[in-house]
Amino acid sequence: MQNQFLRFLLWRMVQFLPVVAMATLTIFSLIQLVPGDPAATIAGEYATAENIEAIRHSLGLDRPLWEQYGIWLWNAAQGDLSNSLLSGLPVMDEVLRRLPSTLTIAVLALCIAVIVGVPLGVLAATRADTMLDRLVTGIASLGVAVPNFWLGMILVSIFALGFGWFPTTGARPISEDFWGALHHAALPAATLATGGIAEIARQLRSSLIEVLQSQYVRTLRAKGLPNYLILWKHGLRNAALTLLTVIGLVFNHMLGATVATEAVFAISGTGSMIVNAAINKDFPVVQGAVFVLVLIVIVMNLIIDLFYSLLDPRVKKG
Amino acid sequence: MKKPWRGIPWTGETMTTRTSDPMAKPPQPLLDVRGLGITFSGPGSLVPVVRDVSLTVAAGESVGLVGESGCGKTVTGLALMGLLPFRTSRFDGQILLDGENLLELSERQWRKRRGRRIGMIFQEPMTALDPVFTIGAQIGETLRTHFRIGRSEARERAIEALAQVGIPDPATRHDAYPHELSGGMRQRAMIAMTISCEPALLIADEPTTALDVTVQAQIMDVLGELSARSGMAMLFISHDLGLVSQTCSRIVTMYAGEVVESRAADDVLCRPRHPYTSGLLRSLPSFTPRKGRLPSIPGRVPRPAEFPNGCRFEGRCPHAQQQCSARQQLQPLRDGGFARCWRSEELSLPGVLS
Numbered sequence: 001m002q003n004q005f006l007r008f009l010l011w012r013m014v015q016f017l018p019v020v021a022m023a024t025l026t027i028f029s030l031i032q033l034v035p036g037d038p039a040a041t042i043a044g045e046y047a048t049a050e051n052i053e054a055i056r057h058s059l060g061l062d063r064p065l066w067e068q069y070g071i072w073l074w075n076a077a078q079g080d081l082s083n084s085l086l087s088g089l090p091v092m093d094e095v096l097r098r099l100p101s102t103l104t105i106a107v108l109a110l111c112i113a114v115i116v117g118v119p120l121g122v123l124a125a126t127r128a129d130t131m132l133d134r135l136v137t138g139i140a141s142l143g144v145a146v147p148n149f150w151l152g153m154i155l156v157s158i159f160a161l162g163f164g165w166f167p168t169t170g171a172r173p174i175s176e177d178f179w180g181a182l183h184h185a186a187l188p189a190a191t192l193a194t195g196g197i198a199e200i201a202r203q204l205r206s207s208l209i210e211v212l213q214s215q216y217v218r219t220l221r222a223k224g225l226p227n228y229l230i231l232w233k234h235g236l237r238n239a240a241l242t243l244l245t246v247i248g249l250v251f252n253h254m255l256g257a258t259v260a261t262e263a264v265f266a267i268s269g270t271g272s273m274i275v276n277a278a279i280n281k282d283f284p285v286v287q288g289a290v291f292v293l294v295l296i297v298i299v300m301n302l303i304i305d306l307f308y309s310l311l312d313p314r315v316k317k318g
Numbered sequence: 319m320k321k322p323w324r325g326i327p328w329t330g331e332t333m334t335t336r337t338s339d340p341m342a343k344p345p346q347p348l349l350d351v352r353g354l355g356i357t358f359s360g361p362g363s364l365v366p367v368v369r370d371v372s373l374t375v376a377a378g379e380s381v382g383l384v385g386e387s388g389c390g391k392t393v394t395g396l397a398l399m400g401l402l403p404f405r406t407s408r409f410d411g412q413i414l415l416d417g418e419n420l421l422e423l424s425e426r427q428w429r430k431r432r433g434r435r436i437g438m439i440f441q442e443p444m445t446a447l448d449p450v451f452t453i454g455a456q457i458g459e460t461l462r463t464h465f466r467i468g469r470s471e472a473r474e475r476a477i478e479a480l481a482q483v484g485i486p487d488p489a490t491r492h493d494a495y496p497h498e499l500s501g502g503m504r505q506r507a508m509i510a511m512t513i514s515c516e517p518a519l520l521i522a523d524e525p526t527t528a529l530d531v532t533v534q535a536q537i538m539d540v541l542g543e544l545s546a547r548s549g550m551a552m553l554f555i556s557h558d559l560g561l562v563s564q565t566c567s568r569i570v571t572m573y574a575g576e577v578v579e580s581r582a583a584d585d586v587l588c589r590p591r592h593p594y595t596s597g598l599l600r601s602l603p604s605f606t607p608r609k610g611r612l613p614s615i616p617g618r619v620p621r622p623a624e625f626p627n628g629c630r631f632e633g634r635c636p637h638a639q640q641q642c643s644a645r646q647q648l649q650p651l652r653d654g655g656f657a658r659c660w661r662s663e664e665l666s667l668p669g670v671l672s
């Protein structure tokens with residue numbers, strides 16, 4: 001059993017390797033489309049052509065593209081994310097320095113989305129086709145449609161500028177000042193959470209409605225089981241399978257959306273790091289950051305899979 | 319608001335049973351359905367699906383409820399369990415269980431009887447059990463809903479119930495998930511769950527229809543044994559009159575939402591009194607001696623919205639006459655039982671036994 005489980009884990013890891021390679025290759029190719037030349041940027045305004053050429057050579061930028069990518073991938077596989085073209089500093093250090101702020105908002109946003117989205121979904125499902133249901137569903141569609149940055153600005157103008165309850169910008173390191181970090185992360189996380197709340201509420205509602213109309217719920221009622229047990233024990237337990245999938249997707253989406261949110265709230269997380277590096281065509285930095293984010297997504301998906309196999313006896317392990 | 323029951327004047331008599339003593343009359347049947355009507359309300363429409371259904375089941379008795387698909391058997395069964403959506407269903411008549419009108423109970427009171435006094439098993443064993451809980455957990459949960467017992471006692475009694483329905487190695491199967499069992503085993507588990515609380519009445523809605531023939535026979539044996547051994551009464555719902563006649567002492571035939579015939583099983587098989595029952599009997603493969611095409615009833619069951627005002631079988635009945643377009647009442651018959659056909663006494667309809 002335990003052995004089987006480890007094999008299952010290992011197998012899932014191996015399955016994800018191509019995903020990592022694909023993601024970084026795509027990023028690498030896209031960066032080539034960005035105008036500009038890092039070597040010229042480093043050399044400065046008054047550099048000669050030879051100067052630039054020398055810098056390009058020292059950075060390895062004169063090699064064929066596939067070779068540049070190959071070297072990067074080889075190093076990354078060994079845990080070395082190379083150095084920034086511009087600052088020359090190790091990318092890994094920079095990513096690790098900025099990651100906590102990004103993760104703080106993303107994880108907080110996920111918690112908010114689950115804590116608010118689940119009761120809303122349950123409420124809408126148990127009151128299906130009533131005014132309340134239509135209200136929740138309506139707000140949910142709105143939540144999906146509203147752009148994050150726009151909502152972020154509105155939240156800032158109301159709760160930060162208006163009431164002064166939250167800081168407008170910036171972040172605190174969560175390792176030093178836990179509550180301060182949460183306080184700073186609250187607005188950006190709330191911004192990030194709206195889409196997730198809406199998605200979780202909507203999906204949970206439809207999944208729960210399906211479960212509650214199922215044959216086995218009719219059996220439960222025929223047994224004389226009280227309604228609260230039918231809803232909270234059997235209903236939620238079965239709908240949790242869908243919920244898990246949705247939570248995984250929502251988290252992936254949130255990690256991506258941190259790029260825009262960090263820009264609005266001037267947070268120096270990995271999102272803003274990627275944006276700045278992309279503008280300067282500093283591909284090791286972009287790729288390094290994306291690489292780490294993809295790893296996080298993969299780990300998250302693994303955790304979801306684990307939960308899934310725990311919750312659903314029909315999932316075969318191994 | 320409930321309308322008073324306006325069917326045939328109730329005589330207080332129960333219908334004839336296949337007992338050696340024809341005078342034996344239980345003072346009060348376990349289940350006594352009087353003039354049950356069920357109307358579904360849709361958006362802007364009322365659909366009367368079932369009308370004037372009267373039937374009784376005495377304690378320990380097995381009664382069959384037959385009719386083609388779409389005749390309202392399942393809806394009737396669900397109504398007896400209080401499982402139809404209360405918001406969109408309207409009921410007429412009475413459902414008396416132990417002399418108590420279930421239709422007047424609150425949902426909470428009804429729930430106490432559901433699963434305890436009256437249980438139901440369904441057609442689809444593949445989907446009728448919760449896929450993410452073990453068989454044993456689902457049986458134990460039922461027991462603990464109705465009895466104040468601990469986990470270990472619930473486990474013991476669940477294993478006992480599994481053994482009673484003939485599941486081999488019940489202690490192991492107790493911890494199996496539904497998907498790990500075959501269809502027949504699941505239906506057995508479903509039966510075990512329902513009988514674990516020893517209900518006085520079991521409603522079995524096409525319990526074998528989804529299973530293959532050999533398994534079908536085994537499940538029928540299990541049900542037969544259970545009712546014989548524990549004295550549990552059964553309302554056996556099926557489209558298959560042949561199957562019903564094997565286990566039930568009385569047969570109630572439904573057509574298009576109405577009871578059309580209600581008599582002792584032997585009487586029905588020898589001399590059906592309603593042309594619909596006769597048609598059903600003659601289309602049974604097991605009773606037709608000659609090879610060749612089975613004489614099936616032409617046409618199909620009308621949908622609730624298209625029910626005719628007169629005899630609902632008129633469009634398909636080979637004996638139809640002018641008077642048949644008047645509404646037919648369930649009439650007591652001279653030789654016992656009831657039929658909803660004004661010609662029932664004069665017609666000599668073919669059965670399958672003589």
Ligand SMILES: Nc1ncnc2c1ncn2[C@@H]1O[C@H](COP(=O)(O)OP(=O)(O)O)[C@@H](O)[C@H]1O
Nearest residue numbers: 358367386387388389390391392393394621622
């Ligand atoms: N929830 C419902 N709403 C409206 N009509 C229904 C509903 N359930 C069943 N019916 C109708 O009631 C009739 C009887 O159905 P049913 O009881 O399932 O028949 P049977 O079990 O005899 O095959 C059918 O015409 C069906 O369309």
Ligand code: SF4
Nearest residue numbers: 629632635638642659
């Ligand atoms: S009332 Fe007429 S149509 Fe209806 S079953 Fe009797 S004979 Fe046939």
Ligand SMILES: [Mg+2]
Nearest residue numbers: 388391392524
């Ligand atoms: Mg049915």
